[in-house]
Structures are given as structure tokens and as C-alpha cells.
Amino acid sequence: EVQLVETGGGLIQPGGSLRLSCLGSGFIASSSYMNWVRQAPGKGLEWVSVIYSSGSTYYANSVEGRFTISRDSSKNSVYLQMTSLRVEDTAVYYCARDGTGTYYMDVWGNGTTVTVSS
Amino acid sequence: SYVLTQPPSVSVAPGLTARITCGGIDIGSKHVNWYQQKPGQAPVLVMYEDSDRPSGIPVRFSGSNSGDTATLTISRVEAGDEADYYCQVWDSSSDYVFGSGTKVTVL
Numbered sequence: 001e002v003q004l005v006e007t008g009g010g011l012i013q014p015g016g017s018l019r020l021s022c023l024g025s026g027f028i029a030s031s032s033y034m035n036w037v038r039q040a041p042g043k044g045l046e047w048v049s050v051i052y053s054s055g056s057t058y059y060a061n062s063v064e065g066r067f068t069i070s071r072d073s074s075k076n077s078v079y080l081q082m083t084s085l086r087v088e089d090t091a092v093y094y095c096a097r098d099g100t101g102t103y104y105m106d107v108w109g110n111g112t113t114v115t116v117s118s
Numbered sequence: 119s120y121v122l123t124q125p126p127s128v129s130v131a132p133g134l135t136a137r138i139t140c141g142g143i144d145i146g147s148k149h150v151n152w153y154q155q156k157p158g159q160a161p162v163l164v165m166y167e168d169s170d171r172p173s174g175i176p177v178r179f180s181g182s183n184s185g186d187t188a189t190l191t192i193s194r195v196e197a198g199d200e201a202d203y204y205c206q207v208w209d210s211s212s213d214y215v216f217g218s219g220t221k222v223t224v225l
Contacts, residue, residue, distance in 0.1 A: 047215070
């Protein structure tokens with residue numbers, strides 16, 4: 001069964017850092033385009049970042065320069081390093097697979113909650 | 119950046135048809151994907167590349183895309199279809215873009 005499990009969320013103060021992890025099973029994450037998508041409380045979905053199978057990375061303007069996406073093929077995992085966190089980064093963060101450049105997300109994790117508050 | 123516009127809400131009686139629109143400049147030239155999200159759950163892909171259904175999605179769900187509007191149609195609506203629905207495209211200048219979402223209420 002193809003599955004994604006996110007971990008690493010929590011309560012963090014503004015200006016702090018946090019690293020989210022996404023463990024894939026049933027498929028090879030490094031052969032896919034792997035995304036992070038977030039959803040602020042009561043709001044819609046917002047794309048955050050993607051790492052292509054080639055290793056190229058892209059970010060939403062709202063997180064460019066503060067967040068870094070990476071992967072570890074040996075662990076079949078993708079990560080999101082978040083720095084200089086702001087209150088407006090508070091959200092459920094989902095990991096989602098885009099097969100291979102099909103540009104739709106066919107597998108989603110259950111999400112991990114990040115709360116930025118003093 | 120590319121913008122997708124959805125109506126905030128759609129209400130429909132059981133057994134009838136719900137149509138959820140997604141507007142964008144020349145959206146007909148792009149592939150549109152649709153996600154269903156029920157409260158407290160992760161999104162689920164229900165339509166991809168305008169009109170293709172993933173395995174396990176009922177045939178009651180169909181999609182179309184032309185001009186400046188894409189539409190997700192749910193025929194013979196059931197109580198279990200009550201959810202938020204998001205359209206999504208990929209744009210070369212904006213990467214992955216989601217619509218604002220439409221809450222479907224089954225009366």
C-alpha cells in the first residue's frame with residue numbers, strides 16, 4: 001500500500017525553527033515529485049514546496065528563503081526545514097506525491113500540525 | 119501569479135446534481151485536478167487531467183474544462199459527498215495553484 005506519514009509538528013515560538021519529516025512506503029519517493037502543502041486553520045490549501053525527481057526544488061513566494069525541502073533516498077523520506085517561523089505559518093502541513101511530473105497529487109499523508117505562537 | 123476562482127458554497131438536495139466551477143484565465147489550456155476534503159481528513163484526488171477519475175472514485179463524479187471555466191459535476195448526490203472541493207492546476211510561473219475551495223452542502 002502506498003502511504004505517506006508526516007511527523008515533526010509542534011508548538012514553536014515566532015522566529016524559531018522546525019523540521020518536518022515525511023516517510024514514504026510502497027513506492028520510491030526519490031522517483032516522484034514530492035510536495036508540501038499546508039492548510040491554515042479554517043482556510044484553504046496552499047502549496048508550499050516541491051522537490052523533483054531530478055533534485056530541483058521550488059518554493060511558494062510566502063516561504064522562499066525561509067523553508068528548505070530535501071530528501072534522503074536511503075530513508076525514502078522528504079523533509080521540510082522551516083526557519084524564521086511566523087504566526088502566519090501556523091497550519092496543518094501535508095506531504096503529497098505527484099507521480100512523475102503529472103502535476104496532480106495522488107497520495108497524501110494525514111498531516112502534521114505546526115503552531116507558531118508566543 | 120495565476121488565480122483560480124471557486125464559489126464559496128454550493129447546496130444540493132440528495133439525488134440531484136451538483137456543479138462546482140473553477141474559473142481561471144484560459145484554464146481550458148491547462149489540466150485541472152480536483153480534490154475532496156472532508157472535515158478533519160486529508161484531501162483526496164477525485165478527478166485529474168480535467169476528466170479522468172482515479173480508481174475507486176464513483177462514476178457519479180465527472181469533469182469538464184473549456185475556455186475560462188472548469189467544472190466538477192457530482193450526479194445523484196449522496197450525503198457522503200458533503201465536503202470541501204478544491205480545483206488545482208500547474209502553472210509555469212506559479213507552480214501548483216489551488217482554488218479557494220467550495221463547500222458542498224447536501225440539504
